[in-house]
Amino acid sequence: MTIHHHPSDVMLAAFAAGTLDPGERMAIATHLSTCARCRAFVDDMEYVGGVMLDDLPPAAMPAGSLAEVMERLDEPASRTIQVAPSSDLDDVPGLPDLVRRCRAGDWKWIAPGVHVRPIIVPEDSPTRVFLLKAAPGTRVMQHSHTDLEMTCVLTGAYTHDGTRYGPGDFDIGEEDDDHKPLVEQGEDCICLVAMRGDIRLSGLLGQLMQPFVRM
Numbered sequence: 001m002t003i004h005h006h007p008s009d010v011m012l013a014a015f016a017a018g019t020l021d022p023g024e025r026m027a028i029a030t031h032l033s034t035c036a037r038c039r040a041f042v043d044d045m046e047y048v049g050g051v052m053l054d055d056l057p058p059a060a061m062p063a064g065s066l067a068e069v070m071e072r073l074d075e076p077a078s079r080t081i082q083v084a085p086s087s088d089l090d091d092v093p094g095l096p097d098l099v100r101r102c103r104a105g106d107w108k109w110i111a112p113g114v115h116v117r118p119i120i121v122p123e124d125s126p127t128r129v130f131l132l133k134a135a136p137g138t139r140v141m142q143h144s145h146t147d148l149e150m151t152c153v154l155t156g157a158y159t160h161d162g163t164r165y166g167p168g169d170f171d172i173g174e175e176d177d178d179h180k181p182l183v184e185q186g187e188d189c190i191c192l193v194a195m196r197g198d199i200r201l202s203g204l205l206g207q208l209m210q211p212f213v214r215m
């Protein structure tokens, strides 16, 4: 697999530092599961972060800190990730364990040739995650975003603005970027999409469909 499009270094560094929200983390983890180059970058960042922590001078703990920590050990773990007994996502190739552990809804039709399937992010997240499947030759309706959209191609390929995105590629759509991707012939194009904000459909058909499309 030859990967041509990667997340930015800033995004990878934020992943290594643990500062992405849970939905964004799932998108970057999906890319890392197939991209050795970005995995090496993240490993380096984690190593540098560890060295910096080791070099920090020790700081005195406030009185009572240890007792407070021991008390919290007895609290219920409300934010632990819920592990599904068997994965809903075993039939989807190219997903990392972080995503595969999540529950997923059913595929639902949103437009001719296009289906979406929500992935339930197990923690509060401003970024929603879903799978998008488009049939070969589909031109996905022209749309723009009110915020950031990250797309990881799992199978198939599409072109957008003359650039081809195939398996393993990472595509980032910024606010108000107008998209009208065309899916290549051959096989279904399945992508994992992490999206903050809303999607805005353009054109008359898009405006008519907008009230019915909730992703």
Ligand SMILES: [Zn+2]
Binding pocket: 003, 005, 006, 007, 031, 035, 036, 037, 038, 039
């Ligand atoms: Zn990469």
